[in-house]
Amino acid sequence: MTRPLLIAPSILAADFAKLGEEVRAIDAAGADWIHVDVMDGHFVPNISFGPAVMASVRGVTSKPFDTHLMISPCDPYLEAFAKAGSDIITVHTEAGPHVHRSLQAIRALGKRAGVTLNPGTPVGVLDNVIDLVDLVLVMSVNPGFGGQSFIASQLDKIAAVRALVGGRDIDIEVDGGVTADNAGAIAAAGANVLVAGSAVFKGGKYKENIAAIRNAAAQARGEMA
Ligand code: DX5
Ligand code: ZN
Numbered sequence: 001m002t003r004p005l006l007i008a009p010s011i012l013a014a015d016f017a018k019l020g021e022e023v024r025a026i027d028a029a030g031a032d033w034i035h036v037d038v039m040d041g042h043f044v045p046n047i048s049f050g051p052a053v054m055a056s057v058r059g060v061t062s063k064p065f066d067t068h069l070m071i072s073p074c075d076p077y078l079e080a081f082a083k084a085g086s087d088i089i090t091v092h093t094e095a096g097p098h099v100h101r102s103l104q105a106i107r108a109l110g111k112r113a114g115v116t117l118n119p120g121t122p123v124g125v126l127d128n129v130i131d132l133v134d135l136v137l138v139m140s141v142n143p144g145f146g147g148q149s150f151i152a153s154q155l156d157k158i159a160a161v162r163a164l165v166g167g168r169d170i171d172i173e174v175d176g177g178v179t180a181d182n183a184g185a186i187a188a189a190g191a192n193v194l195v196a197g198s199a200v201f202k203g204g205k206y207k208e209n210i211a212a213i214r215n216a217a218a219q220a221r222g223e224m225a
Pocket of ligand 2: 010035036037068175195
């Protein structure tokens with residue numbers, strides 16, 4: 001099953017003083033999904049925002065909200081992020097002992113369930129949850145901050161996830177240090193959803209930046225950009 005190529009700009013790199021305008025701008029610039037990074041200052045060494053901020057910008061776009069929860073515990077907050085307008089909710093395998101339960105809870109809320117792995121986490125943790133997920137997110141930086149460099153060893157992990165997913169209807173997403181320069185290699189390894197913060201928001205040229213990432217990935221997939 002070939003899943004479509006999707007570009008998901010991360011609003012972590014947006015100007016929070018005008019967040020609604022920024023979401024509208026990346027929508028108009030060609031974003032397929034809006035990637036929403038939620039950080040708790042405990043699971044990761046940074047704090048971003050919670051469901052109220054997310055809900056406040058939900059109305060400015062009809063694009064799917066791709067919520068990446070970097071919080072522990074996550075279970076007490078799943079319903080709030082579902083109600084705030086998430087379409088996909090992704091939880092970390094490292095965020096608690098019961099990722100299987102978290103994924104079931106996300107699906108029970110009527111949302112697409114995603115699971116993610118830090119760079120140091122082996123692919124094998126997916127073995128017993130793969131039939132509960134709609135998306136696997138491979139972290140290509142240690143989560144917590146935008147603007148970090150892509151960890152090249154994660155290309156092999158993307159390929160291993162691709163092999164594990166096989167013919168299942170599951171998106172493979174990559175997050176951290178994604179640029180137009182490495183988008184081709186990421187797509188060639190088997191990912192179809194590319195998250196980018198800095199590389200989309202840099203220089204204010206959102207449309208050109210999204211197009212550059214999309215074109216590089218599309219070319220690697222053998223598709224016309
Ligand atoms: C990192 C976040 C990423 C981050 C990506 O913890 O999950 O989504 O915003 O930012 P860039 O593209 O700048 O690495
Ligand atoms: Zn993210």
